[in-house]
Amino acid sequence: MSKIFLNILLLVFLLPGMTPAQVRVRVFADRKPSSASLSVIHGKFELDTYDGSPVPIGSGDPVILALYEGRVAVKLRNSVSFTVDSLTVRGLTGNDHFSLRINGSPGERRYYSGSLKCIADLRVMVFTNICDVEEYIAGVVRTEGGPGRRIEYLKSQALLVRTYLYRHSDRHMIDGYNLCDNTHCQAFNGVTSDSLILRAASETSDQVILSSDSTLIISAFHSNCGGETSTSDFVWLAGHSYLKKVIDPYCIKSPNAHWKKTIPLAEWESYLKRSGYAPSGVTARSYNFVQNTRHNEYRIGTFSIPFNTIRNDLNLKSSFFSVSHEGSSIVLRGRGYGHGVGLCQEGAMVMAARGFKSDEIIKFYYSDVIITDVKYAKPLKQETY
Ligand SMILES: [Zn+2]
Ligand SMILES: [Zn+2]
Incomplete structure (x- = not known):
């Protein structure tokens, strides 16, 4: 066992x-x-x-x-x-x-x-x-769920939080507790008296999300995917069958759908050099790169660097951005907010407003999953995340 x-x-x-x-x-x-x-x-x-x-x-x-x-x-x-x-x-x-x-x-x-x-x-x-457990789940939904107020959206969040709790319940066992209350685990700033959130927890009581082999999924979520979620192997080393790319038409007019950042050209070149790029006879136009769909790596000739690395290094809102040289600057035009893997919260809020149920929202963002009682969860073979 x-x-x-x-x-x-x-x-x-x-x-x-x-x-x-x-x-x-x-x-x-x-x-x-x-x-x-x-x-x-x-x-x-x-x-x-x-x-x-x-x-x-x-x-x-x-x-x-x-x-x-x-x-x-x-x-x-x-x-x-x-x-x-x-x-x-x-x-x-x-x-x-x-x-x-x-x-x-x-x-x-x-x-x-x-x-x-x-x-x-x-x-x-x-x-x-x-x-x-259910009071804890409601507390985390209040902290992590964003501004969404539809019951089916909040139920989708409760399913994610409960799935995370059971998947990671041994994360701090060596320290004598299950989880910590900051973002290392799940943000929990105490219980809530919000009746809608409490209802979302109780209406999904004991329900979790399982993959097709009946193990608890990695219930990853983010604020906005920019119209296309990311496969997990773009962000983490391990790929998971239920974390596939999903084209999301629901979030593209939401607050976090777009962002823009302007960086002085010299600063951009300096960053690339620090990352191992050795320029040889290229013009600034060579820095241009269009991401209409998500790419794993930014490329200039034979040099490449994962977009996710650039995002982390430069503290960008997402790794889903295009690069264009404009005068003495590099302009990054990005889509979405967050790592892009799993459920897109702003898309899920729009789905709930359009009448989708929480299980439909979950199954839209996670492929081939089952929503069922936690007692049917099979033990994980090994921790992969
Ligand atoms: Zn922790
Ligand atoms: Zn989205």
């Missing part, structure tokens, strides 16, 4: 009797928290320091936590402070919400549900939120 399948079991059966499935997410993962204030919003909580009986936490009693000499100092209202190596603020009813503010900054307050574990790890505090 593979490691990922074991972890799916772990997720589903974690804390049996509380909720059907929970996920462990490291929160404020990239913020280096050194102090925090936790306040109960509703529900019932207790503080467990694994040393004696847990202490009940009242709704008006913030829990103040701070790093102190490599341990966690805890201060509850009307109590002396004490230090521990780790603690858990545990939600007891199954519908428990709290806010968490770090480093004394009001802007860093976020809202979570479930329980929170805190450990001191060298010079930072590691906070792990143990959260209901």
Whole structure:
């Protein structure tokens, strides 16, 4: 049995009797928290320091936590402070919400549900939120889903987020949690009370996207494909049968369909030289390159460089651009925003507005896939992404 399948079991059966499935997410993962204030919003909580009986936490009693000499100092209202190596603020009813503010900054307050574990790890505090899977999914859709408000669009996003969660649930297992809350995994800024997003998560509950061999797909998505999605091997080394090029007529009038960037000619030449190009008797017109359809590589004579490399090096919106020499400048005229692989969010928003269902949207962008209950997912043979 593979490691990922074991972890799916772990997720589903974690804390049996509380909720059907929970996920462990490291929160404020990239913020280096050194102090925090936790306040109960509703529900019932207790503080467990694994040393004696847990202490009940009242709704008006913030829990103040701070790093102190490599341990966690805890201060509850009307109590002396004490230090521990780790603690858990545990939600007891199954519908428990709290806010968490770090480093004394009001802007860093976020809202979570479930329980929170805190450990001191060298010079930072590691906070792990143990959260209901569907509440987590709704939270990620709010953060990553963009401005789309149609229910079928939001359901398509929930399917992507849930598929990612189960495919990558072992990503941080060595650290003691499933996923982190920044874009290394999926951006999760806490739970949402947005009823439409919550409905999208619940209406797709347990549903994931499987490839024709019943494994969880790489649920890649991007903002706008520019009218044509990219095959995965243009962007990553591995090609996947369900990540084929799709001609997308839906996104071409959307906000991120086009972009333009002007670069001084000397700067462009300097960049190409740094990339290994050795000019020999070429004119600036030789730099011209038209991408009406996606190409993998930009070519000048025998020199070539992947468009994706240029995109990353120059921080461009997409790798789908044409190059033209105009006077003393090079003008890049681009299409789309993002890597172009998988679902195009702005296209999916237009599809939903035109009456397509979430499964039709998914099957438009991913070839030969099945949308079904996660229990039918087969373990991955090996991680390929
Ligand atoms: Zn991560
Ligand atoms: Zn598109």
